[in-house]
Amino acid sequence: MIEAQFEVGQYVVHGTNGICVVDSIERISFTAGAPGEYYYVLRQNKNPSNKFFVPMKNEAMLSKLREPMRREDIEDILMGLSDDDVKWINDRRERGDYFKGILHDGVSGRLLNMIICIYEKKRELVKNGKKLSVTDQGTLKTAEKLVEEEFAWALDMDPKDVPAFIRRRLHIQEEE
Secondary structure (H helix, E strand, O other): OOOOOOOOOOEEEEHHHOEEEEEEEEEEOOOOOOOOEEEEEEEEOOOOOOEEEEEOOOHHHHOOEEOOOOHHHHHHHHHOOOOOOOOOOOOHHHHHHHHHHHHHOOOOHHHHHHHHHHHHHHHHHHHOOOOOOHHHHHHHHHHHHHHHHHHHHHHOOOHHHHHHHHHHHHOOOOOO
16 A cells, blocks of 8 residues: 555545545455555535545546645634736636636635636626626636535634624725
């Protein structure tokens, strides 16, 4: 068996799948007769019936695993937000690729700034009688879910209370 970076029972963040528990470490062969490789078997925290298999020798897949943030990490992110970190890109395809990269990097100051950027654009569009594109709405929803899940985990609060917590910490008025 190869050396494990994470232990059975340990909680990890698995890319955009959110918080998971390392359910087991197993040698699995997906091809009959082929020698198996070792995998982390992850069970999603918010939906325990979802399982993910991450090969322990695949650096690209392992790079999507990390330990969940702690309260101190969240405070550092909120204190370090910069207004000019994420800008709206007018080209839809370029913006989609840019936002996708930020999403795949996980919860960070850049992700929060991306959410703020999308909300500011949404506010501007609504003033002109328009709406966000379906793609941008989906990106926003995914980003909010990632932030809510991980912040709630670290702060031991209900995910639905996270947006109000962030607004209070950043001194942002709730929209009417």
